[in-house]
Amino acid sequence: MAIRDYIRERFMPHIWCPGCGHGIVMNNLIRAVENLELRKRDIVMVSGIGCSARISGYLDFHTLHTLHGRALAFATGVKMARPELRILVPMGDGDATAIGGNHFIHAARRNIDLTAVIMNNRIYGMTGGQYSPLSGRGKAATTAPLGNIDQAFDIADLAMSAGASFVARTTTYHAVSMIKILEKAIMHKGFSVVEILTQCPTYFGRKNRLGSAVDMMKAYKTGTTPVGSEAKKEDPELIERGIFVEEDRPEYCTEYENIIKKAMGVH
Amino acid sequence: MSNKTLFLQGNAVCVEAALYAGLDFFAGYPITPSTEIAELLSLKLPRKGGKFIQMEDEIASMCAIIGASLTGLKSMTATSGPGFSLKQEAIGYAVMTEIPCVIVNVQRGGPSTGLPTSPSQGDVMQARWGTHGDHSIITLTASNHQDVFAMTVEAFNLAETYRTPVILLFDEVIGHMREKLQMPDPEDIPLVERLWTSVKEGTDFHPYLPREDGRLPMSDFGGIHRYNVTGLIHDMWGFPSNKPDVAHGLMHHLVDKIENRVHEITRYKEFFLDDAECILISYGSAARSALHVVESRRARGEALGLLELQTLWPFPAEVVRKRCAHAKYLLVVELNMGQILQEVKKAVMDPEKVFLSNKIDGTFITPTDIRNVLRLIQGKGV
Numbered sequence: 054m055a056i057r058d059y060i061r062e063r064f065m066p067h068i069w070c071p072g073c074g075h076g077i078v079m080n081n082l083i084r085a086v087e088n089l090e091l092r093k094r095d096i097v098m099v100s101g102i103g104c105s106a107r108i109s110g111y112l113d114f115h116t117l118h119t120l121h122g123r124a125l126a127f128a129t130g131v132k133m134a135r136p137e138l139r140i141l142v143p144m145g146d147g148d149a150t151a152i153g154g155n156h157f158i159h160a161a162r163r164n165i166d167l168t169a170v171i172m173n174n175r176i177y178g179m180t181g182g183q184y185s186p187l188s189g190r191g192k193a194a195t196t197a198p199l200g201n202i203d204q205a206f207d208i209a210d211l212a213m214s215a216g217a218s219f220v221a222r223t224t225t226y227h228a229v230s231m232i233k234i235l236e237k238a239i240m241h242k243g244f245s246v247v248e249i250l251t252q253c254p255t256y257f258g259r260k261n262r263l264g265s266a267v268d269m270m271k272a273y274k275t276g277t278t279p280v281g282s283e284a285k286k287e288d289p290e291l292i293e294r295g296i297f298v299e300e301d302r303p304e305y306c307t308e309y310e311n312i313i314k315k316a317m318g319v320h
Numbered sequence: 321m322s323n324k325t326l327f328l329q330g331n332a333v334c335v336e337a338a339l340y341a342g343l344d345f346f347a348g349y350p351i352t353p354s355t356e357i358a359e360l361l362s363l364k365l366p367r368k369g370g371k372f373i374q375m376e377d378e379i380a381s382m383c384a385i386i387g388a389s390l391t392g393l394k395s396m397t398a399t400s401g402p403g404f405s406l407k408q409e410a411i412g413y414a415v416m417t418e419i420p421c422v423i424v425n426v427q428r429g430g431p432s433t434g435l436p437t438s439p440s441q442g443d444v445m446q447a448r449w450g451t452h453g454d455h456s457i458i459t460l461t462a463s464n465h466q467d468v469f470a471m472t473v474e475a476f477n478l479a480e481t482y483r484t485p486v487i488l489l490f491d492e493v494i495g496h497m498r499e500k501l502q503m504p505d506p507e508d509i510p511l512v513e514r515l516w517t518s519v520k521e522g523t524d525f526h527p528y529l530p531r532e533d534g535r536l537p538m539s540d541f542g543g544i545h546r547y548n549v550t551g552l553i554h555d556m557w558g559f560p561s562n563k564p565d566v567a568h569g570l571m572h573h574l575v576d577k578i579e580n581r582v583h584e585i586t587r588y589k590e591f592f593l594d595d596a597e598c599i600l601i602s603y604g605s606a607a608r609s610a611l612h613v614v615e616s617r618r619a620r621g622e623a624l625g626l627l628e629l630q631t632l633w634p635f636p637a638e639v640v641r642k643r644c645a646h647a648k649y650l651l652v653v654e655l656n657m658g659q660i661l662q663e664v665k666k667a668v669m670d671p672e673k674v675f676l677s678n679k680i681d682g683t684f685i686t687p688t689d690i691r692n693v694l695r696l697i698q699g700k701g702v
Contacts (some may be wrong), residue, residue: 115541118550129347133373135391138391155380
């Protein structure tokens with residue numbers, strides 16, 4: 054199918070600012086689904102609230118645009134009810150790790166077969182540039198005019214510690230490898246997390262004098278390095294990208310099928 | 321009615337009734353005094369191929385049942401005061417997106433942690449106005465186990481009919497008390513199943529375009545129609561809209577579908593109303609003591625009656641006004657500081673004749689408590 058066959062053109066134009074990275078993520082999600090030859094009717098996209106959450110409305114899947122932070126809780130209900138459906142959960146960094154932090158760690162702990170795509174732009178964009186748990190110490194935001202004193206999370210570390218069986222990180226600069234990572238995450242049986250560093254030139258970029266969207270993407274090129282590379286040893290400031298964990302562990306809905314068999318006395 | 325007689329806790333009756341109504345999915349979080357509902361369903365649901373999940377918190381439980389319902393499963397959660405507070409945002413989401421579901425609140429004393437193991441009816445107004453924004457909601461209650469069964473089945477039926485969350489407002493006494501239940505046979509109570517769209521695959525399906533009768537046919541997530549569901553004001557496609565006429569139309573649809581059908585949603589019971597000079601109005605466990613007072617006074621020849629409300633929201637104002645028009649006094653009996661009292665005062669022509677007998681100390685209201693207030697009203701002193 055053509056890319057446009059996945060898009061609800063009726064609902065265009067989208068709401069994203071010029072230079073926003075979310076469109077790159079949406080494009081690559083479509084390409085991953087296309088490459089995997091998945092049927093649109095087998096895909097449910099569940100999102101919360103925020104710029105990133107709007108992806109769900111634009112795509113021609115079963116789409117559920119829910120409450121701020123709660124996408125994974127809604128998605129858990131959908132997946133438990135219909136385990137054969139593939140569930141994609143696009144989230145923002147505030148959506149996933151602040152207001153939705155509890156649901157995030159528990160979905161990871163259960164290892165329920167959902168694909169969480171976290172667009173980390175380090176800011177609350179839709180409300181106009183407040184600091185998020187990913188902004189980082191010393192950064193500027195509309196609610197940190199004198200400098201942010203909040204320490205940041207490492208989403209990949211958090212996901213791994215909580216029990217996610219697939220954890221990866223990529224950036225909007227690395228668009229081609231992002232497709233492959235998304236394909237693996239979607240096909241992985243268990244809770245998969247893909248953190249995507251994505252630029253918000255309008256708020257995070259402007260507040261922190263990071264230049265244009267292109268400048269911010271170039272910084273993803275120079276500021277990241279493949280997992281386990283020598284460069285990281287020389288420069289600990291570099292952010293690792295690639296797949297951190299990909300393990301076969303008991304998946305929640307499969308485990309629950311066994312509970313049903315036990316309850317019914319089927320052995 | 322079958323010959324099968326059970327002796328159960330009210331929470332267990334609620335479970336039996338939910339399964340009778342076709343419950344397939346339950347998500348919950350432990351909280352006194354509703355926990356038994358989750359415990360029982362963790363075994364009974366998988367036995368019939370249904371799904372149970374204990375979520376990480378009350379909010380997640382509410383969200384999960386909405387997600388499951390969207391795929392076509394009859395879904396329920398159960399909680400008590402603090403949990404009910406936490407669920408409110410998601411209850412509003414179910415109102416806005418018109419996703420059927422049932423929320424059981426076995427009330428305990430509040431506010432805050434309050435009196436976890438004591439009865440209360442303090443959440444009546446929260447059931448009505450707990451979530452933000454203008455909206456309407458259906459809330460049912462019951463005073464005995466046979467009615468707990470009937471109202472639980474009714475809750476599922478109304479949820480499907482009106483595509484709305486329905487709240488079952490029980491209380492600690494009803495939840496934990498054990499009494500007889502005559503188990504209905506499978507065909508005894510009609511069940512309302514989901515109204516599915518007849519729109520064929522490949523034809524445009526408008527998920528939020530109501531039929532002429534106001535009902536909204538559904539298409540299961542994962543089925544042949546793909547559409548958008550959002551908590552934003554949305555058009556007939558389910559897509560966000562800022563247009564004033566779309567907002568106006570949707571708000572009216574959401575409220576009118578319930579408020580215009582109060583007569584269809586109202587359930588109540590009446591005892592000796594026709595010639596009653598004094599009418600007690602009560603509901604839930606408090607109605608048990610009220611009924612005792614009425615029956616014992618009737619035995620002595622006094623003209624007392626009882627109007628027992630089972631639908632609390634939408635408030636059956638017309639029933640209250642008409643059935644109580646002839647009475648000299650009305651006495652509202654409830655375990656709060658007068659939440660239904662205010663509704664009764666608004667409903668009747670003469671609010672001066674409406675009095676309150678209540679209890680808010682965590683103990684159950686007794687017939688003696690009610691008799692003491694009656695003496696005051698009737699000018700006999702205490």
